Amino acid sequence: MNEGKDLDIEEDLGRLEDIVEELENQQLDLERSIELFEEGVKLAEEVKKNLSEAEFRLKKVVDDSELDFEAEDFNL
Amino acid sequence: MSRMKSGLFDRADEPKEEEIYSVSRLNKEARYLLEDNFGSIWVEGEVSNLHVSSAGHQYFTLKEEDSEIDAVMFAGDKKRTEVSPEDGMALLVKGTLTVYEKRGRYQLRARDLREVGKGELQEKFQKLKKKLKEEGLFEEADKKSLPEFPASIGIITSPSGAAIRDIASTIQDRFPLVRSYLFPVKVQGDEAAGEIAGALEQANRLGEQLGLDALIVSRGGGSLEDLWPFNEEVVARAIYGSHLPVVSGVGHEVDFTISDFVSDKRVPTPTAAGKEIVPDRRDIARELELKEEKLLEGCASIIREAKQELEYLTGRYGLRIPFRHYEDRSQECDELTRALIETGTDFLAEREDLIESLVDRLSLANPTSLLRKGYSVTYDESGQAVTSFADVNKGENLKTRLFEGIIRSVVTGVDESE
Numbered sequence: 001m002n003e004g005k006d007l008d009i010e011e012d013l014g015r016l017e018d019i020v021e022e023l024e025n026q027q028l029d030l031e032r033s034i035e036l037f038e039e040g041v042k043l044a045e046e047v048k049k050n051l052s053e054a055e056f057r058l059k060k061v062v063d064d065s066e067l068d069f070e071a072e073d074f075n076l
Numbered sequence: 077m078s079r080m081k082s083g084l085f086d087r088a089d090e091p092k093e094e095e096i097y098s099v100s101r102l103n104k105e106a107r108y109l110l111e112d113n114f115g116s117i118w119v120e121g122e123v124s125n126l127h128v129s130s131a132g133h134q135y136f137t138l139k140e141e142d143s144e145i146d147a148v149m150f151a152g153d154k155k156r157t158e159v160s161p162e163d164g165m166a167l168l169v170k171g172t173l174t175v176y177e178k179r180g181r182y183q184l185r186a187r188d189l190r191e192v193g194k195g196e197l198q199e200k201f202q203k204l205k206k207k208l209k210e211e212g213l214f215e216e217a218d219k220k221s222l223p224e225f226p227a228s229i230g231i232i233t234s235p236s237g238a239a240i241r242d243i244a245s246t247i248q249d250r251f252p253l254v255r256s257y258l259f260p261v262k263v264q265g266d267e268a269a270g271e272i273a274g275a276l277e278q279a280n281r282l283g284e285q286l287g288l289d290a291l292i293v294s295r296g297g298g299s300l301e302d303l304w305p306f307n308e309e310v311v312a313r314a315i316y317g318s319h320l321p322v323v324s325g326v327g328h329e330v331d332f333t334i335s336d337f338v339s340d341k342r343v344p345t346p347t348a349a350g351k352e353i354v355p356d357r358r359d360i361a362r363e364l365e366l367k368e369e370k371l372l373e374g375c376a377s378i379i380r381e382a383k384q385e386l387e388y389l390t391g392r393y394g395l396r397i398p399f400r401h402y403e404d405r406s407q408e409c410d411e412l413t414r415a416l417i418e419t420g421t422d423f424l425a426e427r428e429d430l431i432e433s434l435v436d437r438l439s440l441a442n443p444t445s446l447l448r449k450g451y452s453v454t455y456d457e458s459g460q461a462v463t464s465f466a467d468v469n470k471g472e473n474l475k476t477r478l479f480e481g482i483i484r485s486v487v488t489g490v491d492e493s494e
Contacts, residue, residue: 009225009253009360016367023374030382030409037375044364044371051357056252058244060235061259061282074235074258 012047016040100177107175110182114173118330119145119184120192121169123161136161138169138184146183147171158299159189166192168330190300190330197300201307204334208309213316219340220321222353226289228255229353230279230320232272235260238296239325239346246350254354257286263295268305273314276322283320290321290353293335294346297328306333315339325349383409453477465490 019040023033060074097105121138128134132151137144147169149161161167170188175181191198208214233239235258247256259279261271272293279291293315295303305311306326312334315322324339325346336342343352454462454476462468468487476483 008227013360013363016364020367020370020374023371023378028378030379033375033378037371040371041368044368048361048364050253051251051360054253056244056248056256058231058256058258061230061257061278061286 009047009050012043016043016047019043099180103175103177103180106180106182107177110173110175116170116172116187119169119171121145121167123165123167124163126161126163134161134186136163138167146176146181147186148183149186149189153185153187156187157189159191161189168192197304197307201334204307204309204312205337208312208334208338213312214337218316222321222323222341223289225355226254226353228257228287228289230257230259230283230286230288230291231294232259232261232275232279232291233294233346234263237263239263239294242296242346243292243294243325243350246347247354250351250356250358251354252357255287257288262305264298264302264305269308269311272305273308273310276311276314276318280318280320288320290323291318292323292325292349292353293339294323294325294349295327296346297331303327303331303333306335308334311335312338323349323352325352379409379413450479452479452483465492 019036022028023036023040028036058074060072062072119138121140121144124137124139124144126134126136132154134149134154136147136149138147139145154160159167168190169184169186170190171184171186174183174185176183212218231240231243233243240258244256247254257279259275261275262268263272276291276293279288282288293306293311295306303326306324315324315335315338321340323341323343324333324335325343325348326333326335327345329344331344332342341352343349454474456462456468457473460467462474468474468490470487470489472487474485474487476485
């Protein structure tokens with residue numbers, strides 16, 4: 001169901017921005033810059049993949065009388 | 077006739093037979109043009125010259141101060157509206173433009189009518205709007221902003237209406253990662269207002285458990301009566317009381333409800349609500365690509381600088397630096413460049429131009445300090461650096477790069493040794 005895994009695009013984009021900034025400040029040695037480059041590209045590719053492969057799911061909230069709610073898949 | 081005139085008129089002025097319009101063809105084409113270009117539109121104006129035919133069709137003129145248009149509402153379309161036009165009535169007319177071919181007159185074919193600023197419900201609406209406004213329920217300062225990237229949202233609407241389909245397909249297209257929860261309610265009739273208000277409270281109660289970041293209240297278009305639940309005080313207060321931001325998308329563009337005024341964000345339709353509540357993944361993907369380009373450029377410029385520094389040092393210390401050391405560092409530089417290019421190639425396959433230009437710039441990092449000493453580099457016709465007599469043939473054009481400028485030359489002969 002993949003429900004436990006919360007995507008956090010905001011966090012990923014923030015991290016990516018940090019990486020770009022660090023790379024742009026140019027005080028880095030070569031190894032570090034390649035490391036950052038690879039991390040950044042990996043992150044960007046992952047987010048893009050998540051975005052393009054995500055499957056839309058709609059749930060209908062049925063009842064929450066027992067404090068706990070119930071939701072079922074809702075197909076249009 | 078036309079033959080007799082040919083002395084007087086330029087032949088080019090004479091119409092070709094197939095270019096001559098018949099009146100009926102002209103009217104027909106004008107009609108297609110209007111019908112195709114306008115589609116369904118809303119027009120506001122005042123009714124005059126109302127005339128009802130024996131078949132029940134209503135003909136009237138819709139006018140403003142110094143402009144008017146003929147309109148007709150056919151008997152078959154009248155069932156869509158409870159408004160019967162009267163002279164002097166201010167109307168909002170929904171319809172299509174067409175040409176009445178028999179008379180060559182263009183007219184509005186009305187399919188739905190709304191009376192502007194009249195009626196009992198209108199009065200109730202204005203009264204509640206005034207009251208809630210005075211109470212401060214519409215204050216801009218109280219409006220919550222919507223999250224940029226919601227993880228989870230609640231949709232309060234009918235499970236069987238057009239609205240949920242429009243919202244779902246919009247979200248599916250733009251940002252399917254968001255978890256969507258439908259809170260099913262009636263959206264018209266006496267029970268609707270209570271159910272909508274109840275669902276707003278329920279969504280807020282379950283907000284934490286479901287991780288909800290924002291809510292939509294919505295329904296598709298309908299008459300003022302159909303939309304009425306969204307003008308009820310209990311719904312307005314539930315929206316105002318929601319600690320989750322609420323987007324209100326009720327009816328069509330022209331419809332305004334109390335829900336719209338009190339919500340954190342009013343949008344004209346259910347589809348627009350879907351657009352408002354989630355970002356578009358295509359925009360995010362573009363943003364990511366820009367970042368990737370910046371990464372590549374940032375990294376390439378670091379390598380470029382390292383290489384330049386290396387070459388500067390090599391030139392400066394000349395033979396005092398063990399040549400070996402230079403070679404090691406140079407190889408390391410090349411390896412890193414390759415790693416960069418390989419990683420880069422994976423995702424920039426379609427942007428080979430960029431990579432190519434970076435590769436060029438990396439490999440041609442300017443060895444100025446060596447050139448300054450009088451060394452030069454000679455390139456063959458394909459742009460390869462010449463390192464051996466075997467690289468060139470007699471008659472070939474060469475380019476030699478000096479510290480200042482370039483020499484072009486032609487090979488007159490080659491020797492293995494001097």
